[in-house]
Amino acid sequence: MSQKPTFAAIAFGLAIGLTGAANAAWQPAKPIEFIATAGPGGGTDNFARAVQNIITKYKLVEQPIVVVNKAGGSGAEGYTYTKAMAGDPYKVVFGTSNAWNQPMVSKVAYNYTDLTPIAAMVHDEFLLWVKQDAPYQNVQDFLKAVAAKPPGDVKMGGAQSKDTDETLTRMIDKAAKVKFVYIPFKSGAEAAVQLAGGHIDAHVNNPSESIGQWKGSTQRPLCAFSPQRLPDGPKVTATQNWHDIPTCVESGLAIPQFQQPRTVWLPGKVTADQAAFYVDLMKKVQATPEWKEYIERTSQTDTFLTGDAFNKFIKEDIERTRKVAADEGWLISN
Amino acid sequence: MENLEALMHGFGIALSGNHIFLMVIGVLLGILVGVLPGLGAPNGVSLLLPLTFGMQPVSAIILLSSMYWGALFGGSVTSILFNIPGEPSSVATTFDGYPMARDGRPTTALATAFGSAAFGALAGVVLITLAASWVAQVALAFGPPEYFAVYFLAFASFIGMGGSPPIKTLVSLAIGFALAAVGIDTVSGSVRLTMGIDEMVKGVSFVVAVMGLFGIGELMIAVEEEFHVKAISSRVEWREVFRTLVGLPKHGWALLRSAAIGCWMGITPGGPTAASFMSYGIAKRLSPRRANFGKGEPEGIVAPEAADHAAGTSALLPMLSLGIPGSATAAVMMGGLMIWGLNPGPMLFVEQKDFVWGLIASMYLGNVVAVVLVLLTVPIFAALMRVPFFIIAPVIVIICTVGAYSVSNSYLDVMLMMGFGVLGYLFKKLHYPLAPLVLAIVIGDKAEDAFRQSMLMSKGSLGIFFAKPLVTTLILLGAALLLMPTIWRTIGRMMPRSEVKP
Numbered sequence: 001m002s003q004k005p006t007f008a009a010i011a012f013g014l015a016i017g018l019t020g021a022a023n024a025a026w027q028p029a030k031p032i033e034f035i036a037t038a039g040p041g042g043g044t045d046n047f048a049r050a051v052q053n054i055i056t057k058y059k060l061v062e063q064p065i066v067v068v069n070k071a072g073g074s075g076a077e078g079y080t081y082t083k084a085m086a087g088d089p090y091k092v093v094f095g096t097s098n099a100w101n102q103p104m105v106s107k108v109a110y111n112y113t114d115l116t117p118i119a120a121m122v123h124d125e126f127l128l129w130v131k132q133d134a135p136y137q138n139v140q141d142f143l144k145a146v147a148a149k150p151p152g153d154v155k156m157g158g159a160q161s162k163d164t165d166e167t168l169t170r171m172i173d174k175a176a177k178v179k180f181v182y183i184p185f186k187s188g189a190e191a192a193v194q195l196a197g198g199h200i201d202a203h204v205n206n207p208s209e210s211i212g213q214w215k216g217s218t219q220r221p222l223c224a225f226s227p228q229r230l231p232d233g234p235k236v237t238a239t240q241n242w243h244d245i246p247t248c249v250e251s252g253l254a255i256p257q258f259q260q261p262r263t264v265w266l267p268g269k270v271t272a273d274q275a276a277f278y279v280d281l282m283k284k285v286q287a288t289p290e291w292k293e294y295i296e297r298t299s300q301t302d303t304f305l306t307g308d309a310f311n312k313f314i315k316e317d318i319e320r321t322r323k324v325a326a327d328e329g330w331l332i333s334n
Numbered sequence: 335m336e337n338l339e340a341l342m343h344g345f346g347i348a349l350s351g352n353h354i355f356l357m358v359i360g361v362l363l364g365i366l367v368g369v370l371p372g373l374g375a376p377n378g379v380s381l382l383l384p385l386t387f388g389m390q391p392v393s394a395i396i397l398l399s400s401m402y403w404g405a406l407f408g409g410s411v412t413s414i415l416f417n418i419p420g421e422p423s424s425v426a427t428t429f430d431g432y433p434m435a436r437d438g439r440p441t442t443a444l445a446t447a448f449g450s451a452a453f454g455a456l457a458g459v460v461l462i463t464l465a466a467s468w469v470a471q472v473a474l475a476f477g478p479p480e481y482f483a484v485y486f487l488a489f490a491s492f493i494g495m496g497g498s499p500p501i502k503t504l505v506s507l508a509i510g511f512a513l514a515a516v517g518i519d520t521v522s523g524s525v526r527l528t529m530g531i532d533e534m535v536k537g538v539s540f541v542v543a544v545m546g547l548f549g550i551g552e553l554m555i556a557v558e559e560e561f562h563v564k565a566i567s568s569r570v571e572w573r574e575v576f577r578t579l580v581g582l583p584k585h586g587w588a589l590l591r592s593a594a595i596g597c598w599m600g601i602t603p604g605g606p607t608a609a610s611f612m613s614y615g616i617a618k619r620l621s622p623r624r625a626n627f628g629k630g631e632p633e634g635i636v637a638p639e640a641a642d643h644a645a646g647t648s649a650l651l652p653m654l655s656l657g658i659p660g661s662a663t664a665a666v667m668m669g670g671l672m673i674w675g676l677n678p679g680p681m682l683f684v685e686q687k688d689f690v691w692g693l694i695a696s697m698y699l700g701n702v703v704a705v706v707l708v709l710l711t712v713p714i715f716a717a718l719m720r721v722p723f724f725i726i727a728p729v730i731v732i733i734c735t736v737g738a739y740s741v742s743n744s745y746l747d748v749m750l751m752m753g754f755g756v757l758g759y760l761f762k763k764l765h766y767p768l769a770p771l772v773l774a775i776v777i778g779d780k781a782e783d784a785f786r787q788s789m790l791m792s793k794g795s796l797g798i799f800f801a802k803p804l805v806t807t808l809i810l811l812g813a814a815l816l817l818m819p820t821i822w823r824t825i826g827r828m829m830p831r832s833e834v835k836p
Contacts, residue, residue, distance in 0.1 A: 046672065076525075077536035080532050080533060155791055193656045197477060199477030
């Protein structure tokens with residue numbers, strides 16, 4: 001009998017404690033796992049590790065953070081794993097637009113709607129590259145030469161199949177009324193070496209994937225798929241920096257913008273508080289000088305999208321990719 | 335010799351007390367992660383990477399690459415003592431290393447392996463020193479058709495090897511190809527052979543397959559046959575280590591040939607795994623003691639180890655000069671290079687002479703440090719073989735389970751590993767060869783990608799494999815290796831003479 005009040009007291013105390021916790025902003029209470037949907041050394045891995053380093057350096061979170069690579073299935077392994085962790089706010093997954101594009105074109109076991117969007121923290125740029133000693137001085141020369149050959153004779157390399165690189169290749173096909181044959185490799189770095197060896201004729205690598213090759217004069221960019229020229233900066237080669245490369249529109253290839261967002265997600269079914277905590281955390285990361293340094297080093301573009309702006313971006317990107325995918329017959333029947 | 339001058343300068347950079355200390359630390363950590371279950375060189379290097387951010391790039395790469403050398407040597411230890419290869423490239427070492435260790439000669443097996451590995455690594459570094467600029471150019475000549483031809487050559491040199499009936503080899507190979515196809519296909523982007531299990535999209539990991547096929551499979555056989563190791567004298571066998579090393583030049587021809595195969599496969603992008611298998615296959619075919627292979631023949635250890643390390647070392651060069659990582663570990667190190675502010679690529683050799691030659695010099699020193707350290711540990715590791723079977727057996731199960739789980743923290747992998755254990759047992763019982771299966775799992779999907787990329791380039795014509803001198807030579811060489819056993823047998827039949835006795 002005498003125990004009853006004690007139970008009541010505990011129950012009362014718990015109730016107060018719980019309401020109290022719900023009112024205060026959520027804070028992580030155990031180690032956090034960052035899941036990079038790419039192998040060590042790739043763009044997505046560098047992105048996740050850059051965020052981790054900044055958080056650790058400024059002690060933005062009390063808890064330790066570990067980065068794990070789940071690169072299998074072109075990233076599908078990481079997303080599928082995160083989907084299975086629904087409701088767990090200690091798993092943060094880092095990826096690209098493949099979060100929503102991959103489910104459109106291959107039968108993977110997740111969709112981006114299974115995840116909670118946090119932010120798109122940076123945009124990687126795309127450029128059109130040709131071999132250093134190719135006779136083309138600008139995009140027009142190159143496309144004219146492509147058009148003069150039988151369809152499928154000119155080889156465009158890229159990373160993965162039916163992902164951004166191939167989508168962009170098909171957009172170039174359309175815009176310039178040509179037909180490239182697309183050769184998928186495991187990574188952009190591999191495509192860059194194949195171009196240096198003259199086994200393919202062009203590729204659409206990100207700046208960081210080909211900067212070493214450009215410096216070494218094995219290949220050069222013709223134009224950038226961005227609305228304005230890339231920011232001014234130190235010279236990459238003896239005479240040029242990124243800003244010296246014209247935009248594609250400027251040089252007569254009507255693709256005004258094609259960029260690769262680097263995205264951050266939580267699993268599904270987390271609370272609004274938990275999501276808000278990570279949005280806030282990523283904003284703090286973005287405000288540091290180290291983040292600026294990371295963006296400059298990799299020649300990406302600083303654009304922080306979250307909330308409605310991020311959702312709108314996803315919708316538009318899906319629209320655009322779906323069009324290309326439908327034309328090419330890539331869409332899987334759901 | 336401009337390169338030799340640069341190398342001397344590199345030695346000047348690498349030969350400081352601080353750097354030697356880093357090498358010793360790196361090698362010791364490397365041996366540790368190489369021997370411990372489920373860690374492996376890529377993970378070890380990832381763990382160390384954050385510590386290097388404050389260092390000079392030269393010091394950082396010396397620490398990381400020393401760890402890599404240590405892990406390579408450490409990986410051979412588990413292959414030989416427990417039949418559990420830690421890296422794909424040390425699978426071929428188990429074929430003769432493990433039987434020899436079981437036969438009561440673990441010290442000889444380990445010392446042979448380390449000695450030949452050191453020789454291979456040295457051959458690799460010498461090649462890099464003398465032909466740095468030339469080597470970088472060779473790798474550029476390799477497009478998809480050439481890649482395919484190199485893989486074809488590796489398969490061909492191994493398949494024609496004999497030992498088991500060709501049809502059994504073919505079955506084993508086909509199963510390996512099917513396993514390599516699981517997951518997302520690079521060329522079409524579609525999901526294949528996941529059997530409705532969502533997680534299978536990541537594909538079958540090599541580590542999971544090998545832990546089961548070799549570790550668990552062998553254990554089941556051992557239990558059935560009432561396994562016991564022959565009595566090993568309890569004296570610490572320094573003399574045996576010494577005698578083995580002094581006896582190595584006996585295998586001089588095999589060492590040279592294997593190192594040459596290794597260097598060649600390292601520069602052309604075949605890689606260490608293809609190199610070690612190919613070298614083993616060729617050694618078996620050319621050796622007068624052919625019948626003894628698979629039962630603890632020293633040359634069966636010399637060949638794969640020398641080739642593996644020669645390829646692993648010479649493959650570092652294309653990585654630095656082209657920016658393509660040849661292995662998971664190399665990928666992590668490249669990530670490090672970028673963080674230290676260096677861009678791997680053709681300009682690295684021009685802009686960062688100190689870094690590149692410091693690294694190359696440290697490869698000489700790091701390998702010497704690694705060999706001395708591992709040879710010192712041989713008697714300790716060999717003593718592990720004296721532990722009774724009823725203790726070792728559960729430890730092997732634990733090693734395999736932890737190893738499989740830690741690949742991607744997944745219970746599915748543990749289940750798969752057990753399944754592979756049963757498969758390995760059945761293969762052994764029914765006398766199917768395991769090696770073609772493993773080779774197909776490791777390089778099967780790469781060979782497939784290269785073939786289909788070639789077909790895209792040629793619009794479906796096989797003529798692309800005979801379009802250029804390089805690719806044609808490789809393909810013809812492969813075909814010759816494939817048909818050689820048949821030809822030899824025919825010749826043998828025409829000239830009925832007794833073969834050389836083993």
